[in-house]
Amino acid sequence: MTAAAVMPPIPITRYSGVMDWLTTVDHKKIGLMYFWFTVTMGIVGGFFAGAIRVQLATPGAVIESIQAAHLAGVELPFNLFSENRALFNQMVTMHASVMIFFTIIPGFIAFANYVVPLMVGARDMAFPKMNAFGFWLLIPAAMLMLSSFFVQGGAASSGWTAYPPLSLEGAGSNPGQDMWIMGVHLAGVSSILAAINFIVTIASLKAPEMKWRDLPLFVWATFFTSIIQLTATPVLAAAVTMILLDRNFGTTFTIASSGGDPVLYQHIFWFYSHPAVYIMILPGFGAISHIFAAFSCKRVFGYLSMVLAVGAITLLGFTVWAHHMFSVGMSPELAYYFQVASLLIGVPTGIKVFNWLATMWGGTIRFTTAMMFACGFICLFVLGGFGGLILALVAVDFTLTDTYFVVGHFHMVLVGGSVMLLFAMTYYWWPKMTGHMLSEKLGKWVFWLMFIGVFVTFFAMHLSGANGMVRRVPVYFADFKFSNYLTTFGYLLTIVSSLLFYADLFLSYRRPKITVDDPWKINDVQQSFEWATSCPPPVYNFVTVPPIPVLDQMSDGHAVRDKTLGDGDKPRETDKPTH
């Protein structure tokens, strides 16, 4: 590039090796650290899930067998949590907390961190040091939560929802719940910092010629997600702070006998935690649009309605929280409002699904692993969404709430949805992030095992729930034996798939580096900055705005808008290298 001659990179003395990673403020390195943090935490959370599944597949989980053994005075052959049922509740709590706060949410932040500045043609995030701070906050957050297994009384055991009065128990003697709250606080601060950073980066660091309507969909999705994170996370902090104060400082926000109300906590908690489910999927919605377009050799169908749909989901997401708690008893009019609002979210979501299908329509589709994960995502997400429509109906929800149907539903959309999306994004962007290709051959195995495993696991959970099995129990009636064994079998498939995936990640580093900017040969359709730079991109990404044409996202014509970003060699005024 001639640009390099015009403005040479400013020489900066840097550490190397481990110290480089510890002190870096480079959004790409931080993105990769987020990614490996996510992978590590995924293993931990998966281990907790395994402990739960093993318990639920043993004779000690069947109530009738337990009673019979009781009467006969014999021990059941293999019973994981018979001596310590509290430990089971701790596993349930920590599985959810680790998966939500440390796996899925940072998972999307990892990719957003890496890709968003590239996509908008920026050299880094707007606040690079804050970016690093946000990542490093996650480490003590995770340590606090996980180390609470070793304190007196063990880890928090009141579920990730931490409903009082259960979460108020053990105040003063069992610090596990307090450590959990502190962990949530730290993770929340990290989340808020990341959100501010993304909003500012997207709003003010996008390439000068790039208008809002030119933004790639992943950037839009990250923008809306950040708005949710910024506005909802403080509410979560408020909710868990009430618990913290009630436990330790004698307040009575949630204590009924002193004039408080435990239901107040539930409302405030879900005011965050419902939007949080969109934090866990909207960035993936954006990314998947790129994957469909790229591997169909087409442009995204209905750009404007895609953006509006994400915006609508963001807005509506704030108005439906009480559908998690119909059974606490509220007036039928109020419950009905939440039903209608919840169902309404299905409309923009449906728009997105149909738009993705229309994006593929008429294309020449290449089934790379990323594309297969994207198609698998549609399949599982639609299934999970169908369960959601049924659950939104208040009258039916009275039967189904707090059963395995709910568990099956949200795992189908979180694992079948978010996690499949994360896999798709990894396979799609891994070459860009590391310069190494993941194995397409191994990838097919990863996909099929994961797809079948996820489907079996969570479809069987729907069956258990529809037949009447309640959630968060270490024991169940003999009626649910078969569907539970099926779930555990599906879990084993997903574990094999995950192990293959981890192996592939490590193996990829041993493969030769790729030398092309655009290994998927897609940038003639994508026209996005991230594929117009090397793999991985150099430090500070772009010396000048790269000379690629901006995609006019809304024209239905054949040509892109007649405009090329950057003059090729004129340095950008807004962009100073920072350290």
Added chain:
Amino acid sequence: MLRLLSLVCLMAVTMWGGVPTVVAADPSKPVPVPMPAPVAGVDPVDHDVDTFNPNVYSLDESGHGPKHVTRSPFTDPASDIARQVTSVTWFSSLVFLPFLVLPLLLLLYVIFKFRDTGDGRKPATFTGNHTLEIVWTVIPCVALVVVSFPTWFILDHMEAPPVHQKDRMAVRVTGKKFAWDYKYLGIYKDAKAEEKQEIAVGQFLGIQEPLVLAKGRAVELHMTSDDVNHAWWIPPFGVKKDCIKGRDTYAWFTPDTIGFFKGQCAELCGDGHGLMIITAVVVEKPDFARFIALQRVKDDTLKVWTAIQPPPGTAIDDKVLREAVAGFLAKGRSPERQYALRFWIACNYATLQRVPPPTGVTIAEIFGAAKGGGAAEIAAAIRTRRAMVDALLKELGAVASADASTEVAPISVVALPVIAPSVVVTVATGAQP
């Protein structure tokens, strides 16, 4: 089709508002307590014990046990509410089904039709189609409107107090770690004593006693909790509400299937959450009246029970037993009372047989049988002890059987005062948890 029809009928009824007025039973005309119909070769006491006292230990390892154990909320609905919920579930599923099937079919079509076969086909270049986008925005909205109407009527029906039900009763459900207390409110009144007599059902020997309900009689549940949140749910009844300390949640249904029902606490409540088991028995109305009559004399029978079943290692003291039975009869010696005593002794033994013995004691030791005594030996011991009580009743109870009917007033059924569902009534002001 039938389900759709029933749904339409329900909507019609609800909209028309055709609610029958409450017919109050006349308290001055007592309804006699029906005794069980005699069955050849079976002691009616054993029949009643089987009916009223199944618990979770009665289930065998394949999940079967007492007659008619039902489980699934959608395939075996056992109340009017559950039936309506089932039909609205099917109806909504049918309306929503196209939005599940259509994307999947389109996805399959796209995958096979547009895959890159390397024949150099040029991809299409369109990037939008306003008509199509409007179509797939509007059609889901229409589906939502279609589903909205029946779901509202059913919700309204579920949440309003069942004033249209002629026959109903109310039960206070209190969850506590890790068991349930039930209190029958508002339907049974002692004709002699004017104040309302509440009947409480809870646990015996650490085992949850079932909630007994009458087939065809609407039951209003007023739920609350003594400690942390719980949720009361028996799947085939189609209602679930959280039990929250300081709040009074409300649900009602009319059970319409005779049988034994089971469920688990549905809100995480601590270590024993999974084993916080809910049991219920639905019986015919006459049987229910008898159950309530039996409950009334339960406390009086406790002395006899402690006399016939002294602590392990102690022999039965004949004198104490005779005094206990005489004391029981001194309060009234009507055949109903004597039957109740025989019932409770049998009932307690049935429970005792199903409960794991206390640590360090075998069940054989409890009965003073030889160590390692088998089931047959224990059954024989129980038979002997029940016979001892029967003999004493025969000896002491026959003395004044002539004036039996005058001593204890028969039990009457009184109409229930309407108890409004109060969603946010603070009921408990106990100690801080």
